[in-house]
Amino acid sequence: MATSPKEPNSTLNLPVSSAVALEMMLAALISILLVELSRFTGPVGWVFGPFGTLANWFATFFHEFGHGLFVVISDSTLVDFQLNWDGSGSVTYNVQSLRLPIAWAGYATPPLIGAVLYWEAHGRGLETQGTLVVLAMMIGAVTLWWPKDRPESTLIIAGILVVSLLIVALLCASRIGKRIPVDWVQRIIAATLLVEGVRSVWYLLGLGQPSDAATLAKLYVMPEFFWVLTWLAWTATCVFVTYRLEVRDRRRKLLNRPAKRAALRK
Helix, strand or coil, X not given: CCCCCCCCECCCCCEHHHHHHHHHHHHHHHHHHHHHHHCCCCHHHHHHHHHHHHHHHHHHHHHHXXXXXXXXXXXXXXXXXXXXXXXXXXXXXXXXXXXXXXXXXXXXXXXXXXXXXXXXXXXXXXXXXXXHHHHHHHHHHHHHHCCCCCHHHHHHHHHHHHHHHHHHHHHHHCHHHHHCCCHHHHHHHHHHHHHHHHHHHHCCCCCCCCCHHHHHHHHHCCCHHHHHHHHHHHHHHHHHHHHHHHHHHHHHHHHHHHHHHHHHHC
């Protein structure tokens, strides 16, 4: 009778599934703590403020990028792509195609990017660095290529985001990256995109102001709450798929490690 292989233990001396879940919750808690501390006034706010600002800019960029991407690949025309110093942003376009994917993609893109970043963060070496470099190149290309009515803030903010990603990539490739858990920097950035994505979706409820949910409600009859639920379900799906991929990859590495050691001894 065949028996299933025993669940390997991680470096935390826990089953892999439990260790991955614990790490994901810890990354989310650290992200929430840093964002909340960045909102304090006085010295605390000065210290943690840059993180909150960067987190806001990243979330805004990928939100507007999601809108703009579906505008570009559809028959609609992109008129303006804007990032503002206060963390807001906008995409202006002439509608010549279906509005649903354009409007829905905004709140769907940050969780997707966050999930990819989190999955790529754990011990993947050049793959992790490659992901960060590709994201940096994408941000630079988008902000240079897409039209801008007021380019100053958009280009400077995008430049700061590009530099921050490249710094993390360089740290991962350096000796520092081998001595300290630099991968946790990427994990926290990824968790921030996921957490702030959920927060921004909840802010849509009860405001009575123009939003993607209000636009979709007017166009497709379903109430705003329905569209909020679709974004929350999408974010939950991104988290679950990331969790499953992490567990699978960790198990493979841990199960293959004894075989590699035995081969080296021979």
